[in-house]
Amino acid sequence: MKSEQCRPVLFDHDGGIDDLLSLLLLVRMPNINLLGVTITPADCYADDAVISSRKLLAMTGNSHVPVSEGTIAGPNPFPPEWRAQPKMCHAMPVMLRTDETDVPVSTDPAHVFIQKQLEQSDKPVTVLMTGPASNLAQALKERPDLIEKVEKVVWMGGAVEVNGNVAMHDHNRSAEWNAYWHPQATKELLSCGVKVCMVPLDATNAFPVDRSLLHTLAEKNTPVSDLVGQFWAATTTAIPSYEFTYFLWDILSTAVLTIPEDKMTIETSLISVSVNTPNAGQTYLDAEKGSSVSWLKSTDVDYVKAMVVHYLSGEFLVQPERF
Numbered sequence: 239m240k241s242e243q244c245r246p247v248l249f250d251h252d253g254g255i256d257d258l259l260s261l262l263l264l265v266r267m268p269n270i271n272l273l274g275v276t277i278t279p280a281d282c283y284a285d286d287a288v289i290s291s292r293k294l295l296a297m298t299g300n301s302h303v304p305v306s307e308g309t310i311a312g313p314n315p316f317p318p319e320w321r322a323q324p325k326m327c328h329a330m331p332v333m334l335r336t337d338e339t340d341v342p343v344s345t346d347p348a349h350v351f352i353q354k355q356l357e358q359s360d361k362p363v364t365v366l367m368t369g370p371a372s373n374l375a376q377a378l379k380e381r382p383d384l385i386e387k388v389e390k391v392v393w394m395g396g397a398v399e400v401n402g403n404v405a406m407h408d409h410n411r412s413a414e415w416n417a418y419w420h421p422q423a424t425k426e427l428l429s430c431g432v433k434v435c436m437v438p439l440d441a442t443n444a445f446p447v448d449r450s451l452l453h454t455l456a457e458k459n460t461p462v463s464d465l466v467g468q469f470w471a472a473t474t475t476a477i478p479s480y481e482f483t484y485f486l487w488d489i490l491s492t493a494v495l496t497i498p499e500d501k502m503t504i505e506t507s508l509i510s511v512s513v514n515t516p517n518a519g520q521t522y523l524d525a526e527k528g529s530s531v532s533w534l535k536s537t538d539v540d541y542v543k544a545m546v547v548h549y550l551s552g553e554f555l556v557q558p559e560r561f
């Protein structure tokens with residue numbers, strides 16, 4: 239168990255390779271007390287995400303951290319081939335060798351699990367989200383009294399001054415996928431009064447998973463960096479095809495909990511969310527009706543990459559030195 243001085247964190251993710259690596263990064267960063275892991279059935283099939291999450295928790299000595307599966311479905315599902323891809327994560331040798339059965343799975347759906355965790359925490363909780371906003375939005379819609387128990391939400395989502403990454407027949411490409419998956423939940427989260435720091439495509443576009451990053455990891459030649467490199471190698475044919483177009487979307491969002499303030503540029507703007515075609519899920523500047531939202535505009539890219547590689551190297555059961 240981590241000490242009382244650590245920052246309490248709830249991690250809500252949606253089971254992609256990026257999300258699973260973010261879980262690994264999160265438990266290896268300093269001063270994090272992970273209270274629980276919740277899963278949104280978005281860029282994954284939830285049963286695979288539960289297995290992989292439990293295995294990663296078990297192999298890093300975090301078998302006490304409970305996992306909860308979300309039951310809320312977004313109206314704009316991810317393509318099935320993307321959702322199926324992370325199944326390979328728990329088929330890798332070190333994952334297969336890890337027994338995950340000690341890691342508890344909550345019988346509560348994720349939004350109820352989140353409510354109970356917030357209720358029980360004596361300190362305000364940081365919520366890290368690397369999938370759509372549905373679980374937390376529902377939790378706070380039912381229990382607005384719990385908003386004050388949230389220190390802040392760090393959310394990989396949105397695109398403010400850059401194009402989105404949704405390419406669908408009825409969409410104009412203005413939205414980012416997590417925001418688009420459940421536009422109403424996005425709108426509710428950003429307008430409910432909870433303190434949000436979005437990590438939008440504006441910031442993550444600087445972090446493609448490229449050959450040089452894979453080489454840097456390979457040269458570390460440790461158990462953790464090898465597993466991480468194998469996960470990322472599986473993304474190199476992913477979206478759209480045969481190109482290195484996967485990004486450190488969720489990894490950057492996770493890293494934000496530890497990146498020093500002078501290595502980031504964070505803006506605060508009035509932002510609205512569209513819930514209709516052709517721009518459903520678009521997070522746009524709206525000086526008249528928008529809600530005040532902080533968003534990460536840019537980071538010191540070299541610093542962040544070096545930090546991520548540092549924490550994603552070493553032995554699974556040895557906590558890395560502070561970067």
Ligand SMILES: [Ca+2]
Nearest residue numbers: 252257368369
């Ligand atoms: Ca994700």
